[in-house]
Amino acid sequence: MLNRLAYRFHQSLERHFPEQRLFLKSDTETRFIRLRPMTQIIALAGFTLALSWTIVATALIMMDSIGAGSAREQSVRQQALYEERLNTLSTDRDLRADEAARAQERFNVALAQVSEMQERLLASEDRRRELETGIDAIQETLRRTIKERDEARGEADRATLALNEQSGGATEMGRARDAIATLEILTDALGLTAQERDEMLAEAEIAREETREIADAKRLVEQRNDLIFAKLEEAVTISMEPLDNMFREAGMSPDDLLDSVRQGYSGQGGPLTPISMSTSGGVLTPEEMRANAILGGLDRMNMYRIAAFKLPFAMPVKDSFRWTSGFGYRRDPKGAGNRMHEGTDMAGAYGTPIFATADGVITHAGWDSGYGRLVKIRHDFGIETRYAHLSQIRVEVGQRVSRGDRIGDMGNSGRSTGTHLHYEVRLDGSAVNPMTFIKAAKNVF
Missing domain, CATH: 2.70.70.10 (Glucose Permease (Domain IIA))
Structure with a gap:
């Protein structure tokens, strides 16, 4: 039974894969190799497997190459975008720093102008007070002179009457001429005094006008300083926020980090020192407090810059x-x-x-x-x-x-x-x- 099945199976293979003979001829003899159906099937299966493996391996290699190329292109694009953003942020940071430096220079110039205006204002106030004191003295002198003139006129009248009674008409005429001369002298002195008073009043009015102009200029300077302060505060705030976020995201306390930097600071110049324009050691003015706050922010930015170079924020x-x-x-x-x-x-x-x-x-x-x-x-x-x-x-x-x-x-x-x-x-x-x-x-x- 098994032999019959094997024979039928062999016959079916013979129909599809008939037996082949490969003849090998030399000079002396001729030999052949018999390729049975089963041998042909095995050879065909091996060739098919090898071809399939070659196709699959080639496809895998091509897919990996395409994927690697895409990943490299994507990495290159991301690197280019990253570098472009770094350049943009660096340019913006430099612009902010330049703007802060220019604003600091304008602030120093404005402070110098305010100081000069204050000195002129104080000098004008002193001059006004001196003029007012002089006017008061002149008015007092004028009142005293008018009083003395009235008293002199009364004495002259009484003296004229007494002389008329004692000496007669000739003496009376001489006394009258003397009294008239005295009155003319007093009138000239009073005129000069009134002229000096008018000049003093005119100078006082000029001083008051100068005081008003100085006060107006001071208000303009204060408004300009307020605008400068606002720009500086805005620039410091905008520049500080990303730095604070950077150190916090790195898991480090900005305050502790800056304290460590200040303790080990060894650069030239040292940290920025708050200013104080008060000569009497009193309470700082609002402008001085705002200036100190801005200087504190700039000092914090300087410490951040030092810390940033000491921490591994760059790419290797x-x-x-x-x-x-x-x-x-x-x-x-x-x-x-x-x-x-x-x-x-x-x-x-x-x-x-x-x-x-x-x-x-x-x-x-x-x-x-x-x-x-x-x-x-x-x-x-x-x-x-x-x-x-x-x-x-x-x-x-x-x-x-x-x-x-x-x-x-x-x-x-x-x-x-x-x-x-x-x-x-x-x-x-x-x-x-x-x-x-x-x-x-x-x-x-």
């Missing part, structure tokens, strides 16, 4: 790259199960320049087990950054670097599956997510 890679692995638990690429990934991976071309993300001191520059070629930088405020899997190290231990200095090249050293940078940020020895700092600075730098 400036050329084209793609994010390959983030911070947190992940499946180990070497097959060691789920493990904590304490940094962020950025994949790019072999030899891509790697830059320091903040000012600091190199504490390690060499091979370190799974990190491969590793650079460690110690920054202020208990922060450390690490740059691993480098192909080349360009710094030495103890060297001080600034933000943007080249410290090495991207590579594949150590425990790595491909060319990339493993970037870590540690705060007081504990690893934190580097993206916290990178994202916090995206709207400022």
Whole structure:
């Protein structure tokens, strides 16, 4: 029964795949190879499988190439947009700083004008008081002179009567002429006194007019100063808000950070000092209080600038790259199960320049087990950054670097599956997510 079934099966195969013979002829003999139906089926199946695998592999390679190209183009576009936004924000920040500097200069000029106006006003007030005192003295002298004139006229009349009674007409005529001469002298003195009084009154009126003009000019200066103060306050507020947000999003208290910067400040010039124009040590004027508030804001911005260069807000890679692995638990690429990934991976071309993300001191520059070629930088405020899997190290231990200095090249050293940078940020020895700092600075730098 089995032989019959096998024979029928063989016959059906013969109809579709008849037996073939491959003849091999040489100079001395002729041989042939028999290709049975089953052999042909096996060969056809193998060829079909190989062809199918080739088609599938080619499709996978093409899809991966297309996807990688799209990801690179998208990364390039995002990088270009990011750099354009950085340039725009940097230009806007410089414009704000220039505007604040110009406003500060205008404020200083206005303060000098106000001081000059105040001195002129005080001098005018002193002169007005002197004129008023002189007018009062002249009026008092005039009243006393009029009184003495009246008394002299009365005495002259009484003397004239007495002489007339004693000496007769001739003597009376002489006395009358003397009295008339005396009256003329008194009249001339009174005229001069009245003229001096009128001149004093005219000078007092001129002084009052100058006082009113100075008061009007002072009001204009105060209005202009108020406008300058408002512009300065607005500029400081607009510039301060993104800086405050940046440090808060990075998980750091702005006040504590600025206190640390002030304690360790060693630059030339020192922090900005509040002004005081009060010579008597009394209460500050509203203008002085507003000026001190603006100076405090500018001082805070200066401290922020110092802190920003000491914290890792910059990008370690400036050329084209793609994010390959983030911070947190992940499946180990070497097959060691789920493990904590304490940094962020950025994949790019072999030899891509790697830059320091903040000012600091190199504490390690060499091979370190799974990190491969590793650079460690110690920054202020208990922060450390690490740059691993480098192909080349360009710094030495103890060297001080600034933000943007080249410290090495991207590579594949150590425990790595491909060319990339493993970037870590540690705060007081504990690893934190580097993206916290990178994202916090995206709207400022």
